Amino acid sequence: MKKTISTGVTLFVVIAIALACTRTVTRVDTDQTIDLSGRWNDTDSRLSAEELSKDMLGRAWLPNFEKAKGKKPTFIVGVVTNKSHEHIEAETFIKDIERACINSGTVRVVQNSELREKIRMERADQQQFSSPETTKKWGRELGADYMLFGTINSIVDTYNKKQVTYYQINLELADLETNELVWIGEKKIKKYIVN
DSSP, X not given: OHHHHHHHHHHHHHHHHHHHTOOOOOOOOTTSOOOSSSSOOHHHHHHHHHHHHHHHHTSTHHHHHHHHHSSOOEEEEEEEEEOSSSOOOHHHXXXXXXXXXXXXXXXXXXXXXXXXXXXXHHHHHHHHHSOTTTOOOSSOOOOOSEEEEEEEEEEEEEETTEEEEEEEXXXXXXXXXXXXXXXXXXXXXXXXXXX
16 A cells, blocks of 8 residues: 555655646747846847937938949948957847848848858869850959948946946948948947846
């Protein structure tokens, strides 16, 4: 009898632990804001990129260039440096900016230096292995007129179980020929976290 009760209690405990350890995964809309930790997240990245891209494309440098040159400007996204206290993958932010700019139809975007080298290697391969009518020619790359670069910074203020995390994203667009800064953009995010 004691053995049956002991076995029953053990079985109950095992089932209770198993039920407590189950995980539920729910797919949600990628535009839905979910902030679990208070750290930089996909929503911060997406909203910052959207706001900064819209601001950049709505400023005077763009119509001034088109009026002076009679064409759409071309730019390259340089380095966006993470100087914050967290690991922030800047590439998702950069890709959101590139996508917004390309999809606007108002500017042209060229590939970054790392991927440009891969494209050049493919072009070199084509010279040797592709048919003459499909081989892409050398010296036809589109030169950028401007370079976009910037930083992501953060400041953390903590007291007891409360924390304020402040992020500041600064982007600058520079004329590659003259080094003139033609646009400076800034996005600020502040999060109040209570543990």
